[in-house]
Amino acid sequence: MADAAPDIVPSARALLRERDYLAFWVSRWTGGFAAQIQSVAMGWQMYALARQTRSVEESAFLVGMIGLAAFMPVFLLTLPAGETADRHDRKTVLLACFAGEMASVLVLAIATWRGWVSVPLMLIVAAAFGAARAFFAPANTALGPMLVSRALLPRAIAWNSLAWQTAAIAGPAAGGLLVAFSPTHAYLATFALYIVSALAVAAIRKPTQPEVQPGSRWSLMKEGLRYVWRQRIVFGAISLDLFAVLLGGATALLPVFARDILQVGAQGFGILRAGPAIGATIVGFWLAAHPVRHKAGVVMFAGVAVFGLMTCLFAESRSLWLSVAALAVLGGADMLSVYVRQTLTQLVTPDPMRGRVAAVSSVFVGASNELGEFESGVVARFLGPVGATLFGGIGALVVTGVWARLFPALRNADRLE
DSSP, X not given: OOOOOTTOOOOHHHHHTOHHHHHHHHHHHHHHHHHHHHHHHHHHHHHHHHHTTSOHHHHHHHHHHHHHHHHHHHHHHHHHHHHHHHHSOHHHHHHHHHHHHHHHHHHHHHHHHHTOOOHHHHXXXXXXXXXXXXXXXXXXXXXXXXXXXXXXXXXXXXXXXXXXXXXXXXXXHHHHHHHHHOHHHHHHHHHHHHHHHHHHHHTOOSOOOOOOOSSOHHHHHHHHHHHHHHOHHHHHHHHHHXXXXXXXXXXXXXXXXXXXXXXXXHHHHHHHHHHHHHHHHHHHHHHHHXXXXXXXXXXXXXXXXXXXXXXXXXXXXXXXXHHHHXXXXXHHHHHHHHHHHHHHHHHHSOHHHHHHHHHHHHHHHHIIIIIHHHHHHHHHHHHHHHHHXXXXXXXXXXXXXXXXXXXXXXXXXXXXX
């Protein structure tokens, strides 16, 4: 499909006419829904197991350890995963990743059903899941732009984020209900959703083999690292996400807030987990219809600042609905900053380089999420869960100011074209 003229903004209907993109979108939604249910189930089950013999602070630390266990494979496999996405058929890579994810959640379902589940087993499964996600993220990120024209890319990125965020609303709520009934059912539901995601990817008909660049695997990996380092907008955007979310990740401690601070139980936990996605979905729908046209850098930094402020408000709240409201605004602000960051990164990155750049970005995002969970658990061990969350929100505000000064090109970025 030919690229649209630069002065014409394609409508959302043009995107919906792309059959292969719709299959990709369905895969993102069902896969995100599955990942949210699995995350809720593992976090709640780990905390429940730990609380049988440990204090609140020690149990919060173990919840954070799930994030560390999932992140380490992402960190270790980042470079080969990016090179794989730029050398091999991206659809095939995604199908292999789904197979790994299905295997990991099936182990949890069987172990929970048979009464074999334990803290060490959950950490091992988290690591195996992280290994699959290490290869999934760059292949998935690089595949999307192959299915639409360059003119449609900003809208596609907004819809991609919308798929994830709407799944993140339904996923935690469904996960909370399923966990309250039985964690085994939560894991089996996750398994079924991964199957649907794999079938949707298999339905893509367009060629998904990237143009392979000459050179050894190691030289290609080094080329990807050099590109990210030299592109100041790319490096500034993904490193901002790393440090802001690493410090401001309130969601890692939601099991603690639900059970011992707000005292709302498993169903309340599901409502809290859905909070960020509610705000993100509202903003996502807006962005899908009204893409950011001007002052993109300022919009992104404003989003990160609001994210930090709402994290502080959540830390101080003792009302379920005020906490949900703070999380909803937090999620909307995060959606805004992520949308700008992803659009800028993908627009300036050539297709043969997208897998490697996405791999570097995924390890930064993985660090901000999974390693952020570990950081929250460690800080909670010393400051308590409220102090750890407040510390993170203030840290996110500080990072916003520092990055705005360090990366003026990012701050002054204007049009997403």
